[in-house]
Amino acid sequence: MSTNVNHAPLEYQTEHNQMSILGFWIFLAAEVVLFSTLFATYAVLFGRTADAPTPSELFELDIVLVMTFLLLTSSFTCGIAIHQMRHGSNKGLITWMIITLALGLGFLGFEVYEFIHYSHEGATLPSSAYWSSFYVLAGTHGLHVTLGIGWAILLLIQLFKKGITKVTSRKVFIISLYWHFLDVIWIFIFTSVYLIGMVV
Amino acid sequence: MSNQTKRIPTHHIIGFVLSILLTILAAWTTIGSDLSTNWIITIIMLLAVIQAGIQLIMFMHIVEPESKNGHVPWNMMFHGFVTASIVVAGSIFVMVYAF
Numbered sequence: 001m002s003t004n005v006n007h008a009p010l011e012y013q014t015e016h017n018q019m020s021i022l023g024f025w026i027f028l029a030a031e032v033v034l035f036s037t038l039f040a041t042y043a044v045l046f047g048r049t050a051d052a053p054t055p056s057e058l059f060e061l062d063i064v065l066v067m068t069f070l071l072l073t074s075s076f077t078c079g080i081a082i083h084q085m086r087h088g089s090n091k092g093l094i095t096w097m098i099i100t101l102a103l104g105l106g107f108l109g110f111e112v113y114e115f116i117h118y119s120h121e122g123a124t125l126p127s128s129a130y131w132s133s134f135y136v137l138a139g140t141h142g143l144h145v146t147l148g149i150g151w152a153i154l155l156l157i158q159l160f161k162k163g164i165t166k167v168t169s170r171k172v173f174i175i176s177l178y179w180h181f182l183d184v185i186w187i188f189i190f191t192s193v194y195l196i197g198m199v200v
Numbered sequence: 201m202s203n204q205t206k207r208i209p210t211h212h213i214i215g216f217v218l219s220i221l222l223t224i225l226a227a228w229t230t231i232g233s234d235l236s237t238n239w240i241i242t243i244i245m246l247l248a249v250i251q252a253g254i255q256l257i258m259f260m261h262i263v264e265p266e267s268k269n270g271h272v273p274w275n276m277m278f279h280g281f282v283t284a285s286i287v288v289a290g291s292i293f294v295m296v297y298a299f
């Protein structure tokens with residue numbers, strides 16, 4: 001399959017690994033379409049807040065910017081983790097993955113705080129069509145982050161036990177794609193939900 | 201890719217700095233500029249697409265030689281995003297403008 005197998009990074013060295021990575025790209029493309037249905041629902045129901053507060057009354061730029069930078073930085077540190085892995089440093093890989101997870105947990109903490117804050121202000125899941133679509137869209141992203149953290153913890157256990165092998169490097173590379181992808185989705189939530197919600 | 205031999209992950213640092221700049225620019229456009237709402241939405245959506253592209257290229261190694269220069273991942277993501285755009289734009293077109 002590959003012409004320069006010996007020079008390729010560890011995670012690409014078997015055909016099985018190459019196919020796994022390719023399959024994960026197909027999964028990510030399907031995830032893009034999954035999120036597009038949620039974005040479409042959100043866009044269509046925009047403004048249908050009924051008696052609940054409007055988004056421009058509740059959204060605050062500072063907390064959203066903090067969340068954005070937390071997730072963006074975690075995406076960066078995850079990239080550094082893969083860089084360390086390609087230099088064969090298991091210790092570096094584990095350290096940067098733990099930093100990534102800590103930043104991801106920070107993001108989740110702010111999101112939970114944000115949801116609790118909104119619900120105290122009277123914007124809950126059943127209060128209007130708009131807020132239903134908001135919580136489902138942002139919540140699905142938050143659920144993905146939560147799953148990603150659980151998945152990464154399981155992989156860290158494998159890295160502690162087995163070190164960097166062809167199998168573990170492939171698994172770590174795939175979760176790095178997943179983690180960067182969550183940041184890609186967040187860019188669109190940040191822009192089309194929060195920023196547009198503040199100006200319209 | 202060059203990342204394998206370099207000690208310093210140049211791609212990641214450039215991507216990170218660009219992403220931060222684009223995020224700040226989008227936030228400033230929203231709250232700091234005097235543009236009309238339509239222009240703001242157009243500009244920040246464009247900035248989001250650029251930032252997503254930076255993530256794919258700088259962070260996700262989409263065009264590495266090992267993934268056959270990324271032909272298949274590009275195809276996947278391109279078609280995913282095209283389908284997503286059609287779903288979102290089509291829904292807004294039908295439901296909001298009531299065609």
